[in-house]
Amino acid sequence: MRRENSDFKTSFLSEAGSFMQNRDYFAFTELDDMVCWVAVKGLDTDQEMKSAQLAVKTVLESFMEKPSLSRSSVKRYLKKAHQHLQAQSLRVRLKASIVIVVSDYSKLIYAVAGNSRFYHFRNSTLLHRSNDQSLAQEIINEKNRSFEINMHDEKSNLLNYLGKPNDFKPYISKKMKLMDGDVLLLATPGFWEDVNEIEMADALELAKDPIQYTDILEEVLLSRQNKVINNYTVASIFVNKVYVESNKKKSKYIKIIAAALIATLIVGGSTLFYQAKQAKKLAELAVDMRDHDETGNIYFGDASFDEALMEYSKGRNIAKQLKDPVHRNLLGTKLRVTQLIINGDKAAEAGKFSEAMEQYEKASQEGKIVKNFGNDVIDQKIANMDSIVQIVEATKDGDNHFNTEDYFKALAAYEKARKRAVAISFSGESQIKTKIDETEEKIAELKKAQKELKAESLEKSGDNSYAKQDYANALNSYVLAQEIYQETELLAKVLGLERKIMNVNEKLNPVLPNPVADVSSTLDPLDNEDIFSEDIEKGGE
Known part of the structure; x- marks a missing residue:
């Protein structure tokens, strides 16, 4: 078994730091032929649900249920964890940053959603490091800048993570070969932000x-x-010894096939040396043919159909050289099925759905010849085609409503299309989202225009009331109109109504003359003298 014939050692630390709770989580599982390590940082504040722990357990359960070193399988593990967090988001939205590494003890695939990281060292030198799915990383990539992302203000502004409402798109690496002495490192941001x-x-x-x-x-x-x-x-894995397979098995097959061919290639007049040399050459070709077939199957399982096509083609050419009709037909069938799938994908991308369905159905028929080769992949594509047709129909329906300015119906159609697109990870989902944004802008403009019309009507009603000297109703109409103008940010009209409101208030509350008058100015001078003389007499008394 692979595990017994290799030597992988793992150690990890996961601490709360200055906090009461540790929202990070790490775990791994070693099977006989596969191993999986997972490190997660919880990004939410839920006090009861631990998103990091939920994510790790879901990934490992999915892995143990169907262990595989393929990109599609790793994507499936992550998607299940993503969906599980979404389903458990009852009080708050659960979210987490994850890094996962899967290995068959000789190669590995890693995947990232967020800014938890993977490092690969060889001979004490960094061989590879994962990229963060953050705004900081995007800025660095776009501007080709080489400064430390650890110091960037946007390093925690994530563009992707487990539990994201829409467009969950983790990064999944290609297969990477391991060598004796390699060291792997998984780390959450709390570690790598302070250790370079x-x-x-x-x-x-x-x-x-x-x-x-x-x-x-x-x-x-x-x-x-x-x-x-x-x-x-932080978790470190020391790869002291990788599992070695190819050279021994290849040598074994070459010897077996060469021995069989020597018996059949002895012809009159040929020397034994020539026979042995020729047999070895043919044996090597036979093993190469087998390797191309197996590699093509791996690419096919990863949905890398162009690469699979190339491998099957190389294998079939070798089968022709060997005059091996069995493998020539086998690889020829795989080659045709793969090409039909590629043709179907291209037709679907171009919107030629009938043509795409025709190609997929042909592929399905061809695959039945070789133990239903590619049957699951083709069935899924055909099932997705039904959804894609519904998506396109809903999108066209939305376009028709949009063109007739029935924006509310257009929005409903687009949202229906986008919901289906998200469900099957349809590549055209982003275009539908753009249509939704444009429609919502139109609806917002329409609502604004309707409010403006209502405000203008109220202002006109206020003018009519003012002309009739019905100042109370005029004031009420002006105030309501001004509130709407403020909502729609028409400041010039807000100020114009302010003047009208002041005029109405003056009419409703006119300024009265001062009741305190200058008494001395109204009295007759002789009367003043009489009052003055009377005061003197009273004073004398």
Whole structure:
């Protein structure tokens, strides 16, 4: 078994840092022929549900149910975890950043959704590092800038993650070959934000095993003496010995086939040396043919149909050289099925759905010749075609309503189309989303225009009431109209109504003359003298 004939050692640390709860989670499982490691950072604040733990358990359960080293399988593991978080989002939306590594003890595939990371070291040198699905990474990629993403303000602004409402698109790597002495590292942001890649590589010079390596890395992290230490997780895998398969098996097959061919290639006048040499050559071709067939099957399973087509073609050409009708027909059938699928995909992308269905059905018929080759893939494509047709019909229906300016019906049709598109990961979903945005803009413009008309009608009603000296109703109409103008941000009209409102208020509340008058100015001077003399007499008394 692969596990018994290889040597992979794993060690990890996952700590809460300065916080009461650790929302990170790491786990792995080693099977006889496959192994899977998963590290997740929880991004939500739910106090009861632990999104990171849910995601890890869902991925490992899916992996153990059907272990596979294919990109489509890894995508399926992630999608199940994504859907599980969405289904459990009852109080708050659960979300998480994940990195997953799957290996058959000789090769690996890794996948990322968010900014949890994968590092691959060889000879104490960084060989490969995953890219974050963040705005910071996108800015760096677009501008070809090489500064440290750890220092970028947008490093935590994620464009993709588990639990995202729409457009969940994880990055899934191609197969990567492992070598004896390789070191793999999985880390959440709480770790890699404070420990750079040079320090990770330097620490390898001091470490003899994964336990010592993770301890050294933790010391580097804590030596920063940050006031706040986030949750952090780091897992290291030391690949002391990879599983070796191809050379031994290839040599074995070559010897067996060569021995069989020597018996059949002995012809009159040929030397034994020539016979042995020719037999070995043919044996090598037979093994190459088998390798092309198996590689083509792997590519086919990963939905990499162009690559599968090339491998099947190479294998069939070798079968022709060997004059092997069995494998020539077998590989020829696989070649035709793959080409028909490619043709169907191209027709579907071009909107030629009848042609696409015709190609898929032909592929299905061809595949029945070779134990229903590609049957599952083709059935899924045909099932998706039904959905795609419904998507296109709903989109066309929306276009028709949009063109007749019936925007509410257009929006309903587009939303129906987009819901189906998201369900099958249809590539045209983004175009439908654009149509929805355009329709919502039109509806917003329509509502604004309707409000403006209502405000203008109220203002006109206020003018009529003012002309009739019905100032109370005029004021009421002006105030309502002004509120609508404020909502629609028509500031000039808001100010215009402010003047009208002031005029009405003056009419309703006219300014009265001052009741306090200057008494002395109204009295007769002689009367003043009399009052003055009377005061003197009273004073004398």
